[in-house]
Amino acid sequence: MKQVLTVILVLALSLPMVAAGENGASKEVPDVETIVNKANIVAYYQGKDGKAKVTMTITSKQDQKRQRKFNILRKDTEDGGDQKYFVYFQKPADVRKMVFMVHKHADPDKDDDRWLYLPALDLVKRIAAGDKRTSFVGSDFLYEDVSGRSLKEDTHELIRTTDELFVVKNTPKKPDTVEFSYYNVSIDRKTYVPMKMEFYDQENKLYRVIESTKVEMIQKIPTVVKSVVSDLKTGSKTEMEFADVKYDIDLEDIFQERYLRRPPREVTR
Amino acid sequence: MMRYRIIIGLVLILLAEVAVVQAEDVASEEKADNSIFSKLPPIEIHGFYESRGGYRLRKDKYEKDMSIMEDRLQLDLSSYPDWGDLKVKGDVIADWVTERGDFDLREANIFVSPLDFLDLKVGRQALTWGTGDLIFINDLFPKDWQSFFIGRDNEYLKAPSDALKASFFGDSANLDFVYTPQFDPDRHIDGTRLSYWNSNLGRLAGEDAVIHTNKPNRWFRDSEFAARLYKNIENYEFALYGYRGYWKSPSGQDDSMSQAIFPDLNVYGASVRGAIGKGIGNIEVGYYESADDLSGKNPLVDNSQMRYLAGYTQEIAQDFTAGVQYYLEQMQDFSQYKNSLISGPARDKDRHLITLRLTKLLMNQNLRCSFFTYYSPSDKDVYMRPNVNYKIDDNTALEFGANIFFGDYPNTFFGQLQNNTNVYAGMRYTF
Numbered sequence: 259m260k261q262v263l264t265v266i267l268v269l270a271l272s273l274p275m276v277a278a279g280e281n282g283a284s285k286e287v288p289d290v291e292t293i294v295n296k297a298n299i300v301a302y303y304q305g306k307d308g309k310a311k312v313t314m315t316i317t318s319k320q321d322q323k324r325q326r327k328f329n330i331l332r333k334d335t336e337d338g339g340d341q342k343y344f345v346y347f348q349k350p351a352d353v354r355k356m357v358f359m360v361h362k363h364a365d366p367d368k369d370d371d372r373w374l375y376l377p378a379l380d381l382v383k384r385i386a387a388g389d390k391r392t393s394f395v396g397s398d399f400l401y402e403d404v405s406g407r408s409l410k411e412d413t414h415e416l417i418r419t420t421d422e423l424f425v426v427k428n429t430p431k432k433p434d435t436v437e438f439s440y441y442n443v444s445i446d447r448k449t450y451v452p453m454k455m456e457f458y459d460q461e462n463k464l465y466r467v468i469e470s471t472k473v474e475m476i477q478k479i480p481t482v483v484k485s486v487v488s489d490l491k492t493g494s495k496t497e498m499e500f501a502d503v504k505y506d507i508d509l510e511d512i513f514q515e516r517y518l519r520r521p522p523r524e525v526t527r
Numbered sequence: 528m529m530r531y532r533i534i535i536g537l538v539l540i541l542l543a544e545v546a547v548v549q550a551e552d553v554a555s556e557e558k559a560d561n562s563i564f565s566k567l568p569p570i571e572i573h574g575f576y577e578s579r580g581g582y583r584l585r586k587d588k589y590e591k592d593m594s595i596m597e598d599r600l601q602l603d604l605s606s607y608p609d610w611g612d613l614k615v616k617g618d619v620i621a622d623w624v625t626e627r628g629d630f631d632l633r634e635a636n637i638f639v640s641p642l643d644f645l646d647l648k649v650g651r652q653a654l655t656w657g658t659g660d661l662i663f664i665n666d667l668f669p670k671d672w673q674s675f676f677i678g679r680d681n682e683y684l685k686a687p688s689d690a691l692k693a694s695f696f697g698d699s700a701n702l703d704f705v706y707t708p709q710f711d712p713d714r715h716i717d718g719t720r721l722s723y724w725n726s727n728l729g730r731l732a733g734e735d736a737v738i739h740t741n742k743p744n745r746w747f748r749d750s751e752f753a754a755r756l757y758k759n760i761e762n763y764e765f766a767l768y769g770y771r772g773y774w775k776s777p778s779g780q781d782d783s784m785s786q787a788i789f790p791d792l793n794v795y796g797a798s799v800r801g802a803i804g805k806g807i808g809n810i811e812v813g814y815y816e817s818a819d820d821l822s823g824k825n826p827l828v829d830n831s832q833m834r835y836l837a838g839y840t841q842e843i844a845q846d847f848t849a850g851v852q853y854y855l856e857q858m859q860d861f862s863q864y865k866n867s868l869i870s871g872p873a874r875d876k877d878r879h880l881i882t883l884r885l886t887k888l889l890m891n892q893n894l895r896c897s898f899f900t901y902y903s904p905s906d907k908d909v910y911m912r913p914n915v916n917y918k919i920d921d922n923t924a925l926e927f928g929a930n931i932f933f934g935d936y937p938n939t940f941f942g943q944l945q946n947n948t949n950v951y952a953g954m955r956y957t958f
Contacts, residue, residue, distance in 0.1 A: 316891070318891075322920070324893075324920065324921050325921055349921065350918075350921040351573060351575070351921070351922060352575075352918075352924065352955075352957045354573060361762060369802060369805065371802065378653065378685075379655055379681070379685050380653040380654055380655040380685070381655045382655075382656075384764075384800055384801075384807045385807070386807045386841050386848060387805065387806075388845075389842060389844075389845045391845070392845050392846055393846075393891065393892060396891045396892035396893060494891075514759065515701075515757075515759070515764075516646065516694065516696055516701070520612070526607060527607065
């Protein structure tokens with residue numbers, strides 16, 4: 259009798275929840291591909307072009323700080339597709355006026371084209387496409403964190419849905435090319451801004467976290483203006499702040515040798 | 528002369544300080560009123576202070592043991608008014624090897640873009656083009672080989688040019704044109720800092736036989752013209768080059784054989800660079816037409832040459848890059864050269880050169896270890912450039928390196944420099 263009551267009670271309590279869950283799923287939870295596509299656009303393809311002033315502060319475990327300052331220009335060839343980046347360094351002083359230019363290819367089989375301009379030598383250098391899991395300018399951010407990891411590189415699985423977040427688990431299709439076994443991305447349900455990325459190593463231990471710590475609306479576009487990456491293994495962390503963010507600035511095609519040798523005013527000022 | 532240059536340097540520093548004060552005034556006055564100063568854009572001031580010292584590892588009876596010992600202050604002033612860019616950069620140097628002070632004006636130029644399709648840069652400037660890594664075929668802008676071999680920073684391999692550079696940008700191709708009104712030779716090996724093979728004496732020489740040169744130096748008459756026509760097709764960079772001027776380092780002697788000369792030279796070349804597999808490949812060729820000795824019969828003037836270069840660079844592991852190059856220098860009219868040779872061992876017809884560059888970044892990219900080697904199987908000589916650079920913090924860097932020469936013969940390109948083998952260390956504070 260007691261058992262029957264318990265069963266009825268459990269059923270009674272859980273039925274409405276199942277119903278609610280089903281309603282929610284059909285109305286509010288898109289499929290995982292839609293989620294990751296939207297989040298990718300929000301994180302890396304806002305506006306048709308844009309600019310920002312970036313400050314990176316790298317803090318080692320011993321609390322030694324190093325700073326990088328650069329101005330960045332971006333132009334999209336198509337949303338979710340190819341992009342061009344122009345990075346003009348201001349700090350540290352020994353790389354001041356150096357320019358790093360990338361023609362990013364969304365096709366994972368095609369390597370990005372990269373150039374470096376060294377002003378003291380007036381040298382336009384072509385750089386071999388490198389491992390995208392390499393540190394960007396000595397910080398805890400990797401190239402892939404800054405310019406985006408191609409969605410085609412991973413399989414995606416929606417593992418959790420809360421009131422605020424979608425949590426997507428991403429598993430690499432070629433595990434031997436990366437240092438993680440998988441990573442989870444927590445995506446804001448309203449804005450689709452990726453709020454947190456958690457990377458797990460081969461022993462399924464969390465070792466690296468990237469958090470969006472400040473999000474602002476700029477030209478009605480939700481924009482991460484501060485993010486922090488923590489390397490739990492080395493104890494090092496890097497904070498990246500964006501200032502003077504502007505979208506749709508009608509950037510011409512400055513992503514060519516002419517402007518390496520003489521950077522446009524958008525970045526020198 | 529030297530004192531005069533130092534005074535210029537000091538005046539420059541003083542001007543910079545005045546400019547800073549003005550710039551600060553501008554900031555405070557800008558809101559208050561529209562005074563004349565508010566029309567002057569601020570001047571950015573940067574630079575570095577560096578101490579560098581090095582010694583020879585072998586006894587060189589023609590040179591000092593000290594290969595480099597200098598303190599250097601570089602000031603770099605730039606300003607960006609609406610109509611263009613202004614830049615002045617100069618080094619004040621206390622050189623303890625020559626026991627002299629010096630001022631080296633590295634840049635003083637104005638950049639303007641008067642038309643959509645035209646950029647102009649006038650004045651003293653660093654100029655570079657071409658695809659080689661520490662090998663130059665179509666880049667005939669002046670080099671400072673002395674700085675390169677005694678262990679100054681790589682930046683000093685480029686000697687400044689006093690030139691006008693006009694760049695035209697078109698839909699089908701782009702054109703760079705550089706006019707140098709007065710010939711800018713290399714800062715070449717002349718015996719003052721580095722010992723070298725003296726073919727007249729038939730032995731190594733140095734301070735005892737400093738090379739005297741007779742260089743073309745008339746303004747607007749002894750000029751150089753260099754052009755590059757280039758186009759990027761699907762990120763493969765194609766270029767054609769032309770040059771009319773002079774051999775950049777001494778490549779002949781006058782009739783009395785008492786002075787080295789810079790004979791007329793025309794160069795025609797081409798290059799392509801782009802992605803190949805996981806790396807970057809490049810090919811460059813050039814025909815060096817020795818215009819004062821087209822037949823190759825004159826023993827006092829170097830013969831014409833063909834120069835070929837092929838290179839490939841790839842990241843072979845994380846933060847570890849390797850680059851290889853093969854270079855061939857082919858003397859034209861070799862039989863004429865052999866028949867007319869006056870003295871000394873004859874050069875080979877072909878000079879083959881292989882280079883290897885390895886660069887590894889460590890400690891969050893704050894430690895850079897690099898190793899560059901030239902090896903010539905035909906000359907049987909080697910030049911190695913190991914270098915370690917560590918950034919202590921955002922402003923301070925320590926550097927150690929060496930210039931190591933080996934050779935079976937005393938008269939080959941790198942073999943002659945054997946006794947100049949040196950190690951150096953430096954510390955730089957950048958601001």
